[in-house]
Amino acid sequence: MKHIDEQIEQLKKMTQTAKNVDLARALEVSPKTIQSWKTREKIPEDIFIKAKRVAETGAITPKGYIALQLFDIEVSAGHGALVEKEEESSAMVFSERYIRHELGFNPNDIFLMPIRGDSMSPTLKNQSIVMVNRVDGFSTDGVYVFRYDGQLMVKRLQFLPGGIKVVSDNTAYEAWELSKEDLKGTDFEIIGEVVWSGQRM
Incomplete structure (x- = not known):
């Protein structure tokens, strides 16, 4: 053995x-x-x-509940944090019915990550925990966790005819764009869509 x-x-x-x-x-x-x-x-x-x-x-974990993976890496809601590891550190327990029926997602496709920074405030505060639904790409505008040039970020992504607009909800941060050429020529990967967040008041 x-x-x-x-x-x-x-x-x-x-x-x-x-x-x-x-x-x-x-x-x-x-x-x-x-x-x-x-x-x-x-x-x-x-x-x-x-x-x-x-x-x-x-x-x-009680019957009817499920422990979602919580990754110890922080997702930046500022200028981006270098991805060093994505090891699981612990888990948080949620009602399986809530995830499947209220949110409408498969628990096997969901994981949790902490974020830091204030660029997505007031939608996401510093040190929020976000629930991410794994996706291969994206077809609608929304808040996504994505990797770009070795950094893991959470931003609002909007479709443009020629690429993607990356928007911070905090107006102190300027929006920026990625053209289709940029997306093909750089390290860019959609990790998942943010579908829930928990944060301190």
């Missing part, structure tokens, strides 16, 4: 689970995350800490 398989079995014993899907639920991650551990042959250290807490408290 590989070392990674032994570690997963150890996690199952700690959380008193038998299947990967049950382990994922206990640790508040997606089953795909467990598969990624096996592929990379590495499990983040905080997962063992979480498993120990589950073993001590019996804290498992």
